[in-house]
Amino acid sequence: MKLYSNTITNLKLRASWGQLGNQNIGLYPYASFVNIGGSNYLFGDLVTTGASLNEMANSKIKWETTEASDIGLDLSLWSKLTVTADYYYRKTNDILLRLDVPQMIGLTAPYQNAGVVENKGWELSVNYHNNIGDFTYDITANLSDVKNKIVDMKGINKTGLQVNLEGNPMSSLYGYQAVGYFKDAEDVAHSAKQFGTVAPGDIKYQDMNGDSIINNLDQKVLGSVIPRYTYSLNVDLGYKGFDFSMFIQGVGEANGYLYGQGIMPFNMGGTVQEQHKDHWTPDNTDAKFPRFAFNEINNEQNSSFWMKDASYLRLKNIQLGYSLPKSVLQKVSIQNLRIYVSGQNLFTFDKFWDGYDVEAPVSDGGWYPQLKIYSVGLDVKF
Amino acid sequence: MKKLYILLTIIVAAFTSCEEYLDRNPLDSPSDETFLQNESELEMAVTGCYNSLWYHPVDNLPFMVTLECASDNGWDRNGSALQSLGKGVTNSDNSYTGGFWSSFYRGIGRCNYVIEKGASLANKMDQAKYNRLMAEARFLRAYYYSVINELFGGVPLVTKPIEISESQIPRSTKEQVTDFIITELDEASKYLLDKTDAKTKGKVTKGTALALKSRIALYNGRWDVAAKAAQDVMDLKLYSLYNNYGDLFLYKGQNAAEIIWTVQYQKGTATTSMTRCFYSRMALGHSNKIPVQSLVDSYEITDGLAIDKSPLFDPAKPFANRDPRLGFTVALPQSLFINYIFDTNKDSLKTWDYSTNPPKRITNTEATHAYATFSGYLWRKYADIADKDDRDNCEIDFILFRYAEVLLNYAEAKIEANQIDQSVYDAINAVRTRPSVNMPPITTGKTQAEMRSIIRKERKYELSGEGFRLFDIRRWKIADQVMTGDLLGRVPNGYLANAPAIDSNGSPNYSNVTNRSKMRVIEVRLFDKDKDYLWPIPRLETEVNKALEQNPKY
CATH class of the missing domain: 1.25.40.390 (Serine Threonine Protein Phosphatase 5, Tetratricopeptide repeat)
Incomplete structure (x- = not known):
């Protein structure tokens, strides 16, 4: 063992298993109660207390439980290189879902312990720090991945832009598969019937079931919004009074989606953006946007057309500083004096919609983007 | 040993009582089983x-x-x-x-x-x-x-x-x-209840039940039942037409004897955003639920003729001499609406602000706002100026049943049953000649077909903006005509050059209008008669x- 003690300075193998309960399941879901005061009404000018039975009960309700197993490795070599690696598996059982019941019963469906979701993932972190004379450096790299999968939803089949479907990740994007633009009137006439008044230059959707009509039966899971292969790199360098740090982060695989006023021309009969100038016309058939269709809904369907690759690499933070030598400072009784310049979000490499932050959530673009910040600073400690 | 027994007793007691102790029911909500006892x-x-x-x-x-x-x-x-x-x-x-x-x-x-x-x-x-x-x-x-x-x-x-x-x-x-x-x-x-008072307003009455019966019987072609139920409402002698048609749908008309049943609203308990949706952009509304051109052109001229027939119709002043219910139902261009002279005309870059005295000349954002009403018209029913500073808290009680509908139900049922007597003319004329409307009465001696056309148009003039129209165009089987094709708004910087042709149901057809191509196409509607009814x-x-x-x- 001694032979390796200078090489392997730390080695640890870890394994763990645990079970966690979630008791946040609402109050009194196990019995039917009449709600008093939640269904009032007005007679004359007087508020009159109303009572109503609103929800079905589930006498068998219990906690959600999550089982987590993890195996890991901590390794240090020469006291300079540290490696941490983990693999985990988490499974959440008995997730409370409102399984659909006929609405004509007149009561809200009860929560039932029905869903199962699993997460499989791994994380790797490597750090190396050393110095060459007065030059010090410290580099940390992280890489992780998680695969989320819904194992069981009891066949719940909600529709919408984001769905939870068995076998797919949570909140997957769901819609039509766009297959380019309609070329001409003949193309429209010979394709499946779509939405409203369709003309050349409109988005064409794939007829998944081949029944010559595009409707909700032709929708499919288009992609996941849960990022895969997230990574980061942190570099700290120092030389005498100078210090430099840099933080880069990125995602290897992700999908983003914008809709509504954020990206669709004339949405709700509204206006257009500068970038919509590149729209389909008979002379511009490989345009970025479809034909201008005022108040038509065909192009505004949830589809892969509006989904974009949201992978990115971003320089989150960079900073260069200089601290004056203590020998100089002692004369003016200052403990520490450091000047620095820094920048946040300076560069981003992505393939997302122009003008939008690649980290934008699935939305109509109505959110406050991340800022690019430049700062110059002076730290003085007396 | 004795200590051990005590300990065991405690343990046993603890474990047996535990379950029941934790199973608690809420103290403020009775259970389904024990409710409805008094x-x-x-x-x-x-x-x-x-x-x-x-x-x-x-x-x-x-x-x-x-x-x-x-x-x-x-x-x-x-x-x-x-x-x-x-x-x-x-x-x-x-x-x-x-x-x-x-x-x-x-x-x-x-x-x-x-x-x-x-x-x-x-x-x-x-x-x-x-x-x-x-x-x-x-x-x-x-x-x-x-x-x-x-x-x-x-x-x-x-x-x-x-x-x-x-x-x-x-x-x-x-x-x-x-x-x-x-x-x-x-x-x-x-x-x-026979009738409601200040304390019971909102409660269902006999009149309400009879009015619903007349409505549903009419909707389902049971003419005799519909006419009888409507007659029963009239015989109650509790309801009468309100003299000011415009005010009926505003705070002023809230206690009108015409109103049979309303949905009740009051600030702090339940309110609506009718104000927000119906107001102009100048008045800080969203103008997103709007009337369209075809409704406007349906209304008659004060001589009782359609705009394509009457010599009094002037395309340059399309809103002059019209059935007053047009102006009470719809906010028309160049009319005063919530303190401003309302107009979406693209050339109308200035307008008058009547919130001050004397009025001020100000910029007219209605003409330039991308989301100003697309048709150039707004609903005036239920858009009360009193709500101008609290646009999401309208507390006007929404009318579900009113006497005018009952009279029209009566007339239509009798017409369809081909029992056209004086009472039918009286019912229609009561509605259209009421003070503030003052349209010329329908004269007697009409055929069933003529009367059918009259009653259908009268329902449109009287009841638009209140939610009846969808049921009417379905049961008259005219939805596939009127819900197909271009949904039109006004000519953005002018008026129609000439009157469209108005059919027997009061629906305009714009193919003869020389500046038809200038009209704003709001959307292109589709209607599959095998599906969309x-x-x-x-x-x-x-x-x-x-x-x-x-x-x-x-």
């Missing part, structure tokens, strides 16, 4: 049935007023499920139509609970009060059924509380549900209740 609980449960009237499917609007956007009178600018419905491009996942299904079945469920469980109180409280409360629940159930039965066309008839295991119920036919509604109304009307049964409902049959082509 008079005050019955009153609360019936109030809960009324609560479902506060159904606001979109933008916090009363459900009836939103239906106008699904008819040829109006439009919803919101990219909403309601807009798709009006456009004729909906499917069984439409959240607007699905909402009617779930919300009214929720109301029906509450009524069923009261009717089933309240029966045990029959001999335990004041008999008259018991009868009245139960009758209110039965009326409300009939009313909720009437709405969904008309819209979806035959729905499952659930008349008592049911379990999941009992919920595979097929649809009854529209006829069967109508029979049920009429029978229930006959039963309920025996016990309902009925709303789709919600898809999820057909999946969890396999006995349910979907409407054709959905």
Whole structure:
């Protein structure tokens, strides 16, 4: 063992298993109660207390439980290189879902312990720090991945832009598969019937079931919004009074989606953006946007057309500083004096919609983007 | 040893009592089993049935007023499920139509609970009060059924509380549900209040039950029943037409003797956003539920002729000499609307602000705002200036039944039954010659076809903006004509060059208008006559209740 003690300075193998309960399941879901005061009404000018039975009960309700197993490795070599690696598996059982019941019963469906979701993932972190004379450096790299999968939803089949479907990740994007633009009137006439008044230059959707009509039966899971292969790199360098740090982060695989006023021309009969100038016309058939269709809904369907690759690499933070030598400072009784310049979000490499932050959530673009910040600073400690 | 026994006793005691101790019921909510044991609980449960009237499917609007956007009178600018419905491009996942299904079945469920469980109180409280409360629940159930039965066309008839295991119920036919509604109304009307006072306003009365009966009988071609029920309302001698048509839909008209039943609103409890949706952009509204050009052109000239027939119609002044109900129903260009002279004319870059005295000349954003009304018109009914500083809290009680409708129901039923006597002319003329409307009376001696045309137009003039139109164009089977093609707004910087041709139902056809191409096309509507006369049964409902049959082509 001694032979390796200078090489392997730390080695640890870890394994763990645990079970966690979630008791946040609402109050009194196990019995039917009449709600008093939640269904009032007005007679004359007087508020009159109303009572109503609103929800079905589930006498068998219990906690959600999550089982987590993890195996890991901590390794240090020469006291300079540290490696941490983990693999985990988490499974959440008995997730409370409102399984659909006929609405004509007149009561809200009860929560039932029905869903199962699993997460499989791994994380790797490597750090190396050393110095060459007065030059010090410290580099940390992280890489992780998680695969989320819904194992069981009891066949719940909600529709919408984001769905939870068995076998797919949570909140997957769901819609039509766009297959380019309609070329001409003949193309429209010979394709499946779509939405409203369709003309050349409109988005064409794939007829998944081949029944010559595009409707909700032709929708499919288009992609996941849960990022895969997230990574980061942190570099700290120092030389005498100078210090430099840099933080880069990125995602290897992700999908983003914008809709509504954020990206669709004339949405709700509204206006257009500068970038919509590149729209389909008979002379511009490989345009970025479809034909201008005022108040038509065909192009505004949830589809892969509006989904974009949201992978990115971003320089989150960079900073260069200089601290004056203590020998100089002692004369003016200052403990520490450091000047620095820094920048946040300076560069981003992505393939997302122009003008939008690649980290934008699935939305109509109505959110406050991340800022690019430049700062110059002076730290003085007396 | 003794210590051990004590310890064991404690342990055993702790473990046995534990379970029960933790199983607690809420102290503020009675259980389903123990509720409805006395008079005050019955009153609360019936109030809960009324609560479902506060159904606001979109933008916090009363459900009836939103239906106008699904008819040829109006439009919803919101990219909403309601807009798709009006456009004729909906499917069984439409959240607007699905909402009617779930919300009214929720109301029906509450009524069923009261009717089933309240029966045990029959001999335990004041008999008259018991009868009245139960009758209110039965009326409300009939009313909720009437709405969904008309819209979806035959729905499952659930008349008592049911379990999941009992919920595979097929649809009854529209006829069967109508029979049920009429029978229930006959039963309920025996016990309902004769009239309401300041303390009971909002309660259902005999008049309400009879008015609903006349409406539903008319909608389902039961002319004699409809005419009789309407006659019964008239014979109550409780209702009369209000003298100021415009004020009827504003705060001023709230206690009019014309009003039979309203949905009640009050700040702090329940309000609507009619103000927000109907106001102009200048008045800080959203102008997103709007009337369209075809409604405006339907209204007659004061001589009783259509605009394409009357010598008094001047295309340069299209809103002069018109049936005054046009200006009371619709905010017209160059009229004063919520303190501003309203006009979306693209060349009208300045306008007058009447909030100051003397009025100020100010910039007219109505002309430049991308989301100003697309048609150039706004609804004036229910847009009261009193709400100008609190636009999401309109507390005007929304009228569900009023006397003018009953008179028109009467006239139409008699016309369709071909019993056209003086009483039919009297009913129509009472409505159109009331003070503030003063249209010339219909003269006697008309044929059935002429009278049919007159009554259909009269309903459009009188009832637009109140949610009746969708039901009317469906039962007259004219929806496939009036809901197809370009939905038109005004010429953006002018008026129509000449009057469109007006047909016997009052619907304009613009093909003869020389500047037709200048009119704003709001959207292109589709209407499949084999499909769009009925709303789709919600898809999820057909999946969890396999006995349910979907409407054709959905």
